[in-house]
Amino acid sequence: AQSVAQPEDQVNVAEGNPLTVKCTYSVSGNPYLFWYVQYPNRGLQFLLKYITGDNLVKGSYGFEAEFNKSQTSFHLKKPSALVSDSALYFCAVRPYSGNTPLVFGKGTRLSVIA
C-alpha cells in the first residue's frame, strides 16, 4: 500500500528566505505526486504535480518541487518565502498502475515570519 511521510509538523522561515517542505513516499512502481495547500478556513488548493518527465516541476505562486526517484522524495521549495505563504501543506501520492485512493501525508504547517 502506498504511503506519504511529511517528517516536519511545522516549518518556520523568515520572509525572503528560501523554504523547503519535505515529503517522502512509498508506492509500488512509479508515482503520481501532488502538493496541495490549505489556507485558514479554506479547502485544499492544488499547487503542482509530477507525472513524468522533468524532475523539477513548477507550480502556482512561485512554488516548485523536485522529484528524486532514488530517495523517493518530492520536496516542495520556493526561493523566497512570503508571509502570505503561511498555510498547511499536504503531499499526496497515487501509483501509476491504477485507480487507488489518493493518499495524503499528515500535513506540514508553514509559518513565514516577517
Next chain:
Amino acid sequence: EAQVTQNPRYLITVTGKKLTVTCSQNMNHEYMSWYRQDPGLGLRQIYYSMNVEVTDKGDVPEGYKVSRKEKRNFPLILESPSPNQTSLYFCASSLSTSGGGSPWWSYEQYFGPGTRLTVT
C-alpha cells in the same frame, strides 16, 4: 466560476440525529469524493464516485452513506452520527476520463471549502 460548494459550513448536532452534508460541483466532473481531515492524520477518503449511480468505499467508510443521483451532486449522509465523527469534511471532484496520454488518476482534484461537524 468553477467551484465545489458544500453546505452547511458548520454544524453542531447530537448523537444519533441523522444529517446530510451536501456537495455540488459545476465543472461537469465525473469523479467526486469525500474526505475527512483530523489533526495528525491528514485527509482520509470516506467514499468516492466515478459517475452517476457508481459509488465505492474509501479508507474510512464506516458510519457514512453516499448517493450519486445527479452528476453535479454527491451528498454525504450520517444516519446516526457519533462523537468520533466530529471532524472537518471535504468534498472534491475531478475528471475521470483519461485524455492527452495521462490516465485520469493523474488529474488534480478540486476541493470544496469544508464542513466542520461537531457531534456531542
